[in-house]
Structure formats: structure tokens, C-alpha cells
Amino acid sequence: MSIRDEQKEQRRALIIDKAIELFAKKGYSDTKIGDIAKAADMSVGLMFHYFESKEKLFEEIVRYGANATNTPREMNFENPLDYFEGFLKVMLQYSKEHPQAMYLFVIMRRIQQSEEIPPHIREIAAGVNQIEQSAEVIAAGQEHGYFREGDPYLLAFTFWSSIQGIMERLASAPELAESGRLPETDWIIDIIRGGRQ
Amino acid sequence: MSIRDEQKEQRRALIIDKAIELFAKKGYSDTKIGDIAKAADMSVGLMFHYFESKEKLFEEIVRYGANATNTPREMNFENPLDYFEGFLKVMLQYSKEHPQAMYLFVIMRRIQQSEEIPPHIREIAAGVNQIEQSAEVIAAGQEHGYFREGDPYLLAFTFWSSIQGIMERLASAPELAESGRLPETDWIIDIIRGGRQ
């Protein structure tokens, strides 16, 4: 690959990197193309050399996020709680060292709620519907006493909404995550597990 | 009060009512003055007869919310968990019958995170800092075993962030709340209580 092509790749990657952070912190509408340009240290015009539009840039991020966030189809844990615990551990750990993962998570989950996002972008993210999937896992696991009693869908809803709230907060208050002061996974798992019996 | 003055009050109240819902559902920037006008069934121009600007309208809502959300200074519960439980019960109950309270809560909590909100508005909401306050309550209560072990600030942070996540979700998916399918307070309380021992 020529020097130019490498440069181009790097430049695009830089833009995407900065954009992910900004979109996560400020939301789609409040992130101005100029903000991203400034963060990536280039002129606004140049942004449009690399990306056709703000929307296309966002779409690319969502596409990327849809892969990254992808939940494994197969979940063969003896204890299904491990799935949730694993996810939480990774997410919290990453929020410290690789905030990108956290930012992506926030972006991906927000899309599903926001009516402002163009539908075709919403669809890209649609596969990542943790609530539906988790509800099934919970329903199955309840029979073996792994989860507390209660409407599985509501439990999943509560669990994921909580995590979203926490991650959004961490994303916009990075000093907490950076200092390593992070919630314990247990605290959050207890939402669906119920206290240790 | 003259008919006109009453009308004016009602009209303003209607605008505020619709605006609260929209601001909560879509956020400040994504809520266009035209959206509010349509919801309140009036022309855009008329909005400016009642409110000087979008920002002033928002400011009034925040002022109102700062009162409504006001946490009582005095909290004399034998069991400090009751404070959190009470709050949750009310909030969840209200989300069904008086979504306005839920919308306000969402708006108020969002302000503190969003850098787009003009500082002078942020200050109006600054008093409502549940995390700091709750951290103290938790710290004190831990000594009597009411709360689980752990950094009180982080526990408060986790608790309130979770609730925010849940409320944001409920606000944008009102069908859940309306159908009365709501999370149990216990599930959320367990974040700070730890499972029933």
C-alpha cells in the first residue's frame, strides 16, 4: 500500500476515533462536524474529503459498532450468570484502559432509543438487541435458580438499562473510570441475581 | 383573573407540558421549537409570544424541575433504605400515571452531564445532586449494616446512574410504563443493599 493510502487509512481512523468519543459524550446532534475536525486537528472541509457526510461517518461507526458489540450466538456457560458477569467485567475493565469500547457501547444502545437517527442506521444496530436475547437466557436460567424470580423481559430491561445509565455516566465523567474507581460487577449483577441467597 | 390571563396561564402550561415530554424523549437539541408548537397545536410564531426563546422555555422547565425534584433536607428514617425505596416506589408508580414526573427526572439528571446546556441553566439544577447526598446517607448507614460494603460514592453513583438509565428507557418506551409492566423496586435497591442477607 502506498504512503498515501496508509495516510488515508490513518486519517480516517483518527477521525473515527475522535468521532466515537464525541458522539458518545455529546450525542449525535450536539456533536458538530467542526468539533470532530478540531479534535482530529484538521479543517472542516477536509472532513468531507474523507467522509461524504456527517451521517455517513456516523453510519460507518455504527457498522463498526455492530460488529464489535456482537453478542456470541452460542453461550455455553454452565452458569448463565457468567455470561452477564463476563460482559460486565470486560466492559468495566475496558472503560478504564480502552474507553473506546465503552463509547461504542453507549452509542450503540442510544441509537435504539433515539428517533432522530435515520431509520436505515437504526436497522444496522438492530441486531444488537441485548434485551430480547437476555430475556431468553434469564427465563431459562430461572428454572435452575440462577436468577431471581420475576418477568424475564423486565429483568433484562432493568439490567441493560442500568448498565446503559452507568456507562453513559462513565463516558461523560471519564475521570472516574480513569482513576480506576469503578462499580463492582456484583452490585449490578444483583439486579438480576437477587442477593446471594 | 381575567379570561385572557387564565387562557395565557393555560396556554403556557400546555406548552410547558408538551415541552417537558419532548425534551425528555428527544433531548434539548433534537427538540425543535416546531415540534413543541405542533404538539401544543399552535404556530411557531405564537410560541415566541409566550416564551422569549427556546432557552428561556427550557430554563423555566428546569426551574420548575429543581423545585419538584427537591430532595428533602431532613431524612429521618429509622432505616435509611426507606428513603431510597420510597423514592423508587414513587418514581415508578408515577411513571405509570403521571409520566410528567418521570420526564422531569430525566431532564434534570441529563442536564448535569450535558455540556451543551448553558452554564447558567446547569447551575439552577446544581442543587439537585443526589449522588453527593446519597453517598453521605450510605456511608452513615453502612455502619449499621443497612447497605452493602464498598465506596459510598461509587455505590451512590451506581444506584443513580442505573435509575437514570431505567427512567430514560421508560421515558422513550412509554408503552411499558403504561401497561404497568415495571421493574420491582427491590431489584434496584439491591444494588446498594446487596442481596437480602
Add this chain to the structure above:
DNA sequence: AAATTCATTGAATTTATATTCAATATTATA
């Protein structure tokens, strides 16, 4: 090294939205 292609910028242009305004209708007061 000349010609070509790509990167970059800053200044137009376009577009979306907030805000103002002149005109008209409605209600209140004399």
C-alpha cells in the same frame, strides 16, 4: 522534472432552525 493525482484549506453556498415582524382576528374596556 513534467504531468497527474491527491490532500488540504478557507471561503462560498445551502439548509435547517430559531427568531422577528407586519398584518389580522379576537377579546377586553371605555
Add this chain to the structure above:
DNA sequence: TATAATATTGAATATAAATTCAATGAATTT
């Protein structure tokens, strides 16, 4: 009822942000 004050609208204007563009500099190819 006539006059004044307020409510309302739709059309202008202002503003902010996205997007395009012409010009210039840098790298690549011949």
C-alpha cells in the same frame, strides 16, 4: 359600539451548522 389591548398567523429574517468548491500545496507516476 368604538377603541385599545392581546392573541394568532404566516411570511420574512437571522443564525448556526453542514456541505460544496475553487485554489494551492504535496506526493506519485511517467
